Amino acid sequence: MRAALLSCAFASLAAAVPTISVKGSKFFNSDGDQFFVKGIAYQLVPDDPLIDNTQCGLDAALMKDIGTNSIRVYHVDASADHTDCMKTFADAGIYIWLDLDTFDTQIEQTSPHWNESQRDAFGAVMDEFHQYDNLAGFFVGNEVLTHLNGSHAGPYVKAAARDMKAYRDSKKYRNIPIGYSAADIATLRPMLQNYMACGSNASEALDFFSLNAYSWCGEATFQTSGYKDLVKNVTAVNYNIPIFLSETGCREPRPRTFEDQAVLFGEDMTPHWSGSIVYEWIEEANNYGLIKYGDKVAPDSPSAPPDGFPRSGTPTPINPDFSNLSNQWKTLTPSGVKEADYHPTLTPPPCPDFTPTFWEVSANAPLPTLGQTFSRDQDSSTGGQPAPTGGPGQGTPTPSSTQGAAPGNPAWEVQSMGLGLMAVLAGFLIWM
Numbered sequence: 001m002r003a004a005l006l007s008c009a010f011a012s013l014a015a016a017v018p019t020i021s022v023k024g025s026k027f028f029n030s031d032g033d034q035f036f037v038k039g040i041a042y043q044l045v046p047d048d049p050l051i052d053n054t055q056c057g058l059d060a061a062l063m064k065d066i067g068t069n070s071i072r073v074y075h076v077d078a079s080a081d082h083t084d085c086m087k088t089f090a091d092a093g094i095y096i097w098l099d100l101d102t103f104d105t106q107i108e109q110t111s112p113h114w115n116e117s118q119r120d121a122f123g124a125v126m127d128e129f130h131q132y133d134n135l136a137g138f139f140v141g142n143e144v145l146t147h148l149n150g151s152h153a154g155p156y157v158k159a160a161a162r163d164m165k166a167y168r169d170s171k172k173y174r175n176i177p178i179g180y181s182a183a184d185i186a187t188l189r190p191m192l193q194n195y196m197a198c199g200s201n202a203s204e205a206l207d208f209f210s211l212n213a214y215s216w217c218g219e220a221t222f223q224t225s226g227y228k229d230l231v232k233n234v235t236a237v238n239y240n241i242p243i244f245l246s247e248t249g250c251r252e253p254r255p256r257t258f259e260d261q262a263v264l265f266g267e268d269m270t271p272h273w274s275g276s277i278v279y280e281w282i283e284e285a286n287n288y289g290l291i292k293y294g295d296k297v298a299p300d301s302p303s304a305p306p307d308g309f310p311r312s313g314t315p316t317p318i319n320p321d322f323s324n325l326s327n328q329w330k331t332l333t334p335s336g337v338k339e340a341d342y343h344p345t346l347t348p349p350p351c352p353d354f355t356p357t358f359w360e361v362s363a364n365a366p367l368p369t370l371g372q373t374f375s376r377d378q379d380s381s382t383g384g385q386p387a388p389t390g391g392p393g394q395g396t397p398t399p400s401s402t403q404g405a406a407p408g409n410p411a412w413e414v415q416s417m418g419l420g421l422m423a424v425l426a427g428f429l430i431w432m
């Protein structure tokens, strides 16, 4: 009896935050309400920003103030204890969308492979984080494909999702959504997006798809920003899994107004998209920060942080960007549908056809097995034919005609994220 009471008490403690799961093309929390991601990217330090609970507390409080319900964390150390930070964020009503990979284990676009060491490392992150009710979802990769000619890596991302879903289920963890965060390569995206969801076997498809898109810059609209096409590509196939922006927030022209948020959480998009994650919390060399922990110092001054950008302390909003985001979010609280009223009858989109130089994966090729490495000569996805190695369409796709960070300019886009993390990593390595 006492044991039963105790376990009841613990169960209700543990259930303080409703968990997130997928039904059809939407996220729901365990109270039956639709969930829209109102997120901010959060990676203060390269290895793990979820260990220092004092820091988590300072940041969570300010995030809560402006209505943040999610953070995205790119790298963690599976062997560390995250209990306190996860609770701090849970108490602030904030969920974590977490990448399973590290710099050492990520799936690569060049000679892609997916093997046991990677699976075990991803599994260790899942083992640590599945227990937290405010763990919203896992990504098996971030921008693995960055070039138009990177499609061969697609099957390896999908194989990783297949195996991590199987791992989750074999360990009897809750149905934590597992997805992928894609670079926005206009010519590749619709195929990639459909590929990740396609096929008759749901165990081999992603639970959700997400996109890092910086195409809404300055005075844009639903029509001119490319967001209209984001919706079109979803509605064209009645996309069967949830989709959201896993990074967004063009930074030029300044100030950032975040007017895209009104559209993301408005009537054009909420029936089809599930929100976004604004890039990013901390100000660093890439200039996307919403807050700073003090002014930049000369990196070579005594006890300076590696790149000169302070990485802990009391967060100070960078205005007007921060207040602009806050003002947007204040007015945006879509309610969506109740889970009980939602009865989807969706089927997966067709697997995209093999198209030389654009999508070099056969529609019905089996996924790579664990331990497989891509080879141009053997991989059935290329039908055994060596793919063309030069000519048009092989390189980086040209940006479309919009100004600034145009849709489909992965070089720019990848730079925005990749350089930041890489600079931090390099800085820390030198520091240590």
Ligand SMILES: *[C@@H]1O[C@H](CO)[C@@H](O)[C@H](O)[C@H]1NC(C)=O
Pocket (backbone or CB within 6 Å): 104, 113, 115, 116, 117, 118
């Ligand atoms: C998996 O690939 C990594 C390189 O990414 C390599 O270091 C590791 O040894 C491989 N593991 C196995 C089991 O082959």
Ligand SMILES: *[C@@H]1O[C@H](CO)[C@@H](O)[C@H](O)[C@H]1NC(C)=O
Pocket (backbone or CB within 6 Å): 162, 201, 202, 203, 204
């Ligand atoms: C679906 O995929 C899983 C994982 O690859 C596999 O174990 C299972 O046998 C497949 N089911 C069918 C009906 O093919």
Ligand SMILES: *[C@@H]1O[C@H](CO)[C@@H](O)[C@H](O)[C@H]1NC(C)=O
Pocket (backbone or CB within 6 Å): 190, 191, 229, 232, 233, 234, 236
């Ligand atoms: C995606 O949208 C673009 C722009 O409307 C269109 O050109 C393309 O054909 C669409 N692709 C798919 C697969 O829906």
Ligand SMILES: *[C@@H]1O[C@H](CO)[C@@H](O)[C@H](O)[C@H]1NC(C)=O
Pocket (backbone or CB within 6 Å): 147, 149, 150, 389, 394, 395, 396
């Ligand atoms: C893909 O394109 C990039 C950039 O143009 C190039 O560096 C790389 O070698 C190409 N890879 C393949 C496999 O063709």
Ligand SMILES: CC(=O)N[C@H]1CO[C@H](CO)[C@@H](O)[C@@H]1O
Pocket (backbone or CB within 6 Å): 255, 256, 257, 258, 259, 320, 321, 323, 324, 325, 327, 328
């Ligand atoms: C949409 C929005 O809130 N825009 C504001 C962003 O900040 C500038 C500078 O303070 C204001 O002029 C905008 O009105």
